[in-house]
Amino acid sequence: MFIRDLAVSIVVGAILLLSLSKWVGRVQFSLSNAFWGSAIGHTFSSIIGFVIGLFFSHQTDDGATTNINGVAFLVGMAIGCFLTAILFQVIARTQNELLSRWRAIMLSLIVISADFLVASPLIKLWEHLYK
Numbered sequence: 202m203f204i205r206d207l208a209v210s211i212v213v214g215a216i217l218l219l220s221l222s223k224w225v226g227r228v229q230f231s232l233s234n235a236f237w238g239s240a241i242g243h244t245f246s247s248i249i250g251f252v253i254g255l256f257f258s259h260q261t262d263d264g265a266t267t268n269i270n271g272v273a274f275l276v277g278m279a280i281g282c283f284l285t286a287i288l289f290q291v292i293a294r295t296q297n298e299l300l301s302r303w304r305a306i307m308l309s310l311i312v313i314s315a316d317f318l319v320a321s322p323l324i325k326l327w328e329h330l331y332k
Contacts, residue, residue, distance in 0.1 A: 207243060209327075210320045214239030214312040218289075226289070226308050228298040238292045242312060245288070246281035253277040278313065285309040 218235035222228055230238065257273035286305035293300035300308075 206320070206324055207247065209324055210316045211236070211240045211243050213315050213320045213323070214243060217312055217315050218308065221311060222308065225311065226293070226300050226304045228293045228296065228300050230292065231296070234292050234296065238289055239312065242281075242285040242288050242309070243316075245284050246277075246313065249281045249284070250277045253280070282306060282309045282313060285312065 215232075215236040215238075218230050218239055219232060222230040222235065253273050253276055257269050257276075283306070286302065286309040289305045289308050290300045290302070293305075
């Protein structure tokens with residue numbers, strides 16, 4: 202299940218990078234760079250989410266579990282967003298193009314939010330149709 206969900210997220214992210222990189226980032230990623238950028242970015246985000254979750258799982262007290270979960274979510278999203286933005290800047294630099302920091306962060310936020318808004322409903326639809 203995890204492999205399928207990650208694969209769907211990577212494909213959705215690659216399609217968004219390929220289609221929106223020119224409009225948002227003023228650079229045009231190639232198909233291979235969009236795919237590998239999405240794959241490496243999602244892998245980074247997954248590992249960061251795992252480590253942050255592991256760290257904050259030992260911080261739960263009496264009734265502060267919801268507050269700790271919210272903080273862990275925000276910290277994981279911020280770190281994942283900035284690392285993915287740096288990755289997109291590196292990819293653009295390999296193509297001899299320049300991607301500004303705020304445009305890279307915008308692309309990163311679009312790709313990360315697409316996991317929640319596009320990939321998750323696609324996975325849910327897949328499960329509904331083929332069960």
